[in-house]
Amino acid sequence: MKDFIIPQDDRDMGTPARTGAPVTLTIDGFEITVPEGTSVMRAAAEAGIKVPKLCATDSLEAFGSCRLCVVEIEGRRGTPASCTTPVAPGMVVHTQSSKVKKIRKGVMELYISDHPLDCLTCAANGDCELQDMAGMVGLRDVRYEPGRNHFEQRFAVGPNPEYIPKDTSNPYFTYDPAKCIVCSRCVRACEEVQGTFALTIEGRGFESRVKAGAAADDFLSSDCVSCGACVQACPTGTLQEKSVIELGTPERSVITTCAYCGVGCSFKAELNGDELVRMVPYKHGKANRGHSCVKGRFAYGYATHQDRILNPMIRETIHEPWREVSWDEALGFAAARLSGLQEKYGRRSIGVITSSRCTNEETYLVQKLARAVFRNNNTDTCARVCHSPTGYGLGQTFGTSAGTQDFDSVEHTDVVIVIGANPTDGHPVFASRLKKRLRQGAKLIVIDPRRIDLVKSAHIAASHHLQLRPGTNVAVVTALAHAIVTEGLFDEAFIRERCDWDEFLTYAEFVRDPRNSPEATELLTGVPAAELRAAARLFARGGNGAIYYGLGVTEHSQGSTTVMGIANLAMLTGNIGRKGVGVNPLRGQNNVQGSCDMGSFPHELPGYRHVKNPEVRAIFENIWGVEIDAEPGLRIPNMLDAAVDGTFKGLYCQGEDILQSDPDTKHVAAGLAAMECVIVHDLFLNETANYAHVFLPGSTFLEKDGTFTNAERRINRVRKVMAPRNGYADWEITQMLANAMGAGWTYTHPSQIMDEIAATTPSFAGVTYDLLEEKGSVQWPCNEKSPEGTPLMHVDGFVRGRGRFIVTEYVATDERSGPRFPLLLTTGRILSQYNVGAQTRRTANVVWHDQDVLEIHPHDAENRGVKDGDWVRIASRSGETTLRAQVTDRVAPGVVYTTFHHPDTQANVVTTDFSDWATNCPEYKVTAVQVGLSNGPTGWQQDYAVLAEQSRRILPAAE
Amino acid sequence: MSPEKMVHMANQIATFFKTQPGEDAAEKVAAHIRDFWEPRMREQLLAHVAAGGAGLDAVVVASTRKL
CATH class of the missing domain: 3.40.50.740 (Rossmann fold)
Structure with missing residues (x-):
């Protein structure tokens, strides 16, 4: 088998790429032209010259802490760090003067003086930047006497108070503080790349240590989402995949695509022979740009799980x-x-x-x-059961059954609406890219019955959370349009140029009707009118507006209508056909x-x-x-x-x-x-x-x-x-x-x-x-007209010709809560599990989610005498099942929520046969239910467990 | 498919097209059903209409004449 030859330069360039006017400088006698804002380190790398470095890597902004990358610049005093020094026209840089060589050797000597020299038995042997740099700077001896350090367990006089044992709590990687050089790459990766902020540096100077979460936390109990960005960023064996510890350093790699969610991350599958050692997100992958989540990077063990059937x-x-x-x-x-x-x-x-x-x-x-x-x-x-309404709705309005943007587009967006999607769980790598943009100042509007993590988490918060009642998407989307039209916030020039004007007039007349106003629909949707109007103004006037949506939009009786309503909103505000805007369905499964x-x-x-x-x-x-x-x-x-x-x-x-x-x-x-x-x-x-x-x-x-x-x-x-x-x-x-x-x-x-x-x-x-x-x-489309494909759709006009505004009358679902079934159940997914869990349940991901639980608001729980962790029975007109309750105000009163990852819960015993009017996409997101305390599994669950066991019997193979 | 379910599905389609501008809701319902309902589902619908069309929206009934 031929390994895939990587077409692009896969080297670590030290600092991120920049875009800007060209700047020409000279490095070690070579002239090089790079975009303005590029670091001297990256410019040198572009010229083929590697400057020694430890705290820099091109997935992270420069930090300038290790002092290994110092250079000399003619006409400037001292020895600036090349990672934090931007290029300037005519700059003359020397990367290998006797002065900087001496400094680097001194720096490495200090690092090595506090490092266990167990290289031969270290899991990072051969894949360690500290080792590489010691070699590159020519370190030949360490003059420091043994003294205070972080790596010896004991001294002659007793235990070493600075020694912290290895944290093996995460199922996929270990943290060994003894090997840490405190370069902060892991902390910065958690912040800048993943956006979780689970890691920090505690203490100062010699006391500085990497810490996950609060004092009593380890990696598993902290906020860490196990995306592995820190492990990938670590230059030493401090954060190390357990698979590498067990199997050794991989020798070959093949570029491939993740088989989990619809983000479709590119990975380097790294192997020895035909044994997969690890998956590393590929930095030239255009969907993920070098990032991944816990599923893609780590949860591949199902491929070799003992349950796998290998014979017909x-x-x-x-x-x-x-x-x-x-x-x-x-x-x-x-x-x-x-x-x-x-x-x-x-x-x-x-x-x-x-x-x-x-x-x-x-x-x-x-x-x-x-x-x-x-x-x-x-x-x-x-x-059929997830995005068929997207196909129908976008086909009717725009003329193609697909999202309009690429994921890079989010880097240019100013206001994002996330409706009926929970990207931090369902599409984590996109969520990280979105959060990065939000930290840069973009605004966020969340439309969801639950307080999803995006509403508020570390260093981001939604400007508006429209916490609607399940089943009222169309009313909310139309009310947004009402505010935009009646307040004159629509983009008339865009509509006249790109859409059918007569259809717009009919649509405008429809949305203008007072029955579609936020005030009129408030009682129905539960969304305060003032909040909804403020969200509409922000979206219409806030610059580039992008809408991202998921199955919370499609899996309703009016799924297709909501998709059309979303398309209407994008056309109304002129947010189609350029970077940073668009209508973006987040697809559930990879393909x-x-x-x-x-x-x-x-x-x-x-x-x-x-x-x-x-x-x-x-x-x-x-x-x-x-x-x-x-x-x-x-x-x-x-x-x-x-x-x-x-x-x-x-x-x-x-x-x-x-x-x-x-x-x-x-x-x-x-x-x-x-x-x-x-x-x-x-x-x-x-x-x-x-x-x-x-x-x-x-x-x-x-x-x-x-x-x-x-x-x-x-x-x-x-x-x-x-x-x-x-x-x-x-x-x-x-x-x-x-x-x-x-x-x-x-x-x-x-x-x-x-x-x-x-x-x-x-x-x-x-x-x-x-x-x-x-x-x-x-x-796609990739054809004669666009031989290299089409990152953005509908740039000069809609595929169908003129964009079509469609009237989106709200129709209440027939699935209503009432005396028998007073609560509304809505379902979703969780970060660590995928779909029916067939893959992820057969990996160590079960440590994060070993069973489906029912989220219920404290008021509803108290009424029913339900406490956190109790077994509860959830029943609808279709069926009933039992699971454990989790009392939380993430859900509104009257709403309960669960996932469908575990077959012994079978959340879908409860869901009904109602479906989207146009496509038959099931109405998973609204089921009227009752919840009560339970002693254990229902009759259905018990019968099903017996049936499942019976059905899985396999006769021994004939002799 | 149970008659109730079929009636519910057909009426949902009519409910949407009745909200659309124009006088041709029945035509649009018929087109939608022709495009998305498999022949045996359409036959079941036609048979239901022939048997009185209990529960069906008038627009659905009208649409079946165009199927």
Whole structure:
């Protein structure tokens, strides 16, 4: 296997890049031109000259504490630190004078005098900047006598009071104060890069020590979010990945893309042989710019977890134990069953669910399986249950089903609205980038029923938190528009130039109606009118305004309407088509965008083109050599309904766990149980597999080639860093299934699948693996008009022509609280866990969240006699479950909140079958419930636990 | 799909398009249902209308004539 050759310079340039007018100077006789504001250290690095350094690194602002990077500058006195000295025109710098060499040697001698010289057995051996610098400055002896130090456990006279034992509390890294040189890189990384401010330097001078949290805290109990930025910044072995301690220093690396959230961070997977040692965020990754969260950097252990299934399995009925069989037997069994079902029940009796966790190429093949082999359009994806309203809403208003910006855009924004999203938990790397901008002075408006961390945390605070009642998004968004229109704050020039003026007039008349005023809607939404008006003024008048939103917008009966309302707000204020503005859906899973792009939806072929259009069908019919059904297929909820009705009988489900993730679990279970052939293709025997007849073991993102498309439409390469433990990449398995049904596909590499996508889908026309190797990534549309991709959409005009204002009348959901179910449940996710938890529950991330808990306001808790930590029963008209209560005022009175990461809680037993009017996206975010004290698991939970155990029995392999 | 659920879904669509400007709400509902409802769902809707259309919004009923 060829390692990916890093196309760009991966060196540490010492200080961050600057943009500015060119400045020319001379360093060691070489002339170099750099942007104004660049440090002398970085200018030297640009010229190929490395100045010794310890406290500087290019992810952090210069600090100037180690004094190792001193240089001499002609005409200036003394020896300035090159990291904190900006370049000036005509400057003449000498980096290696006898004077600075002597200073550096002295500095290193002092550092080394207080360092344990256990280099050979140190985990950072070979990856230690202190070691490198000692070598670079030519340190040959240390003249200091043994004395006070931080590294010896004991002296002859007794224990060393300065010695602090290693902190091993974090599951992924250790902090060894004995090796610390107090360069503050970790503290600064926590502040500047992550924005958590969990670390500090305690004491002064010789007493200075790095400390996580308050006096009694360790790394685990502090505010540390385990993003690992400090570990990456540490120049020594002080902060060290436990995996490196255990496995040794990695020798090779491959650039790939994270398989968790929709930010789509680029990583260097660092390995020895085929053993993954660590994941390091790639500094040239354009989504993450060198940062990561706890999931991407550390939570990859599931790939080698003992629960992983590596052999195909089948069973006649779901009541039998599984039987391990050969691939041929499993695929033959599956193909015969599916074909048999079509013969018996008709062409439209089977379907597929594509995965937003699989690659574009894999998703494309799964929908192709439905369309070209099953010959129907019964294909859907989990985007159905998350961002399908985004596709519909933005398609209607702007003409494309995607966000308008890249993530870099946030660096240019002045006012941000975050609505129905919790980025510090769901999209942590974007949250860090947002918080950085907020610390620079940008303003924030949070619209959320919960007091999410962004509302107030270290060094940031929202200007306005509109704490609305769940289900009233449309009323709030329309009231914002009311204030903007009636107070004359809209951008008339933009609207006249870019939008349909007549539609605007109709819309303006609608929003102007007093019933849409903040005062009229206050009773309904719970948002004080004055606060809402102030937020509207800030957004309309505060400069570049950007809106970021998540599933708190889409997962409602009026999800699509809210998306349109958000698009209206952006057009109304002229916040489209340049840096720092835009409408930005934060996608839940890594490849939600891609799975939608690839034609996973039952009504659309790849590239968002309706199957009813004969000219679109013809494109695919020509390549695939089959006729394509012109009727839309079943969406996931419709598949389950049809299954219960007895007309939908077979399902191939790749990389999704619909039983746990989809609403109204009992209905999902009934649908699955009614099918005669359920094929689960996954890493683990997930909950859906309890109802499966065929299990096809899947491969992880580390084991295959492909592409993921993140929330900014960026197509990133996923690279195979090791061979698939199950034997095949997922695209190969889909191909084998298709071929077992007579398809005759002959792909030998995912690049060929991308070539087919490019040949059929205009927005991907220019995408090739060669281009991705060359550019690192591209954002679609990538075609003749934009051969290098499109970072910003709708720059000169909307894709659909003129932007369309759509009337967004608020309609209350039919899911209402009442005497029986007086509280509203809303659901979400937490930083350390991901989606159904199939991956993260099989990592050490469980130390942060080992069970779902129910957040309940103190008033509601007191009324019910519920105390913090009590077992409570939560019931809705759909079902009931039990979990522990967490009493907190993060939620408003009348609102309760939980996550859905754990199958033994099954939060979705409680959620209902109500859904978005346009797309059937479930209304996860509003369920009327009652909460009361409980003694333990419900009947459903007990029965389910038995069923799950029974269903996971595997017969020993035949001799 | 249970009739109640189908009626609820169809009425939701009508509720949206009734708020939109223009006189062609039924046309828009029909177009939406044609674009997004699989044939057997449309058949179920048509059968429900044929059986009296209990619970359905008048605009939905009108839209089914255009399906």
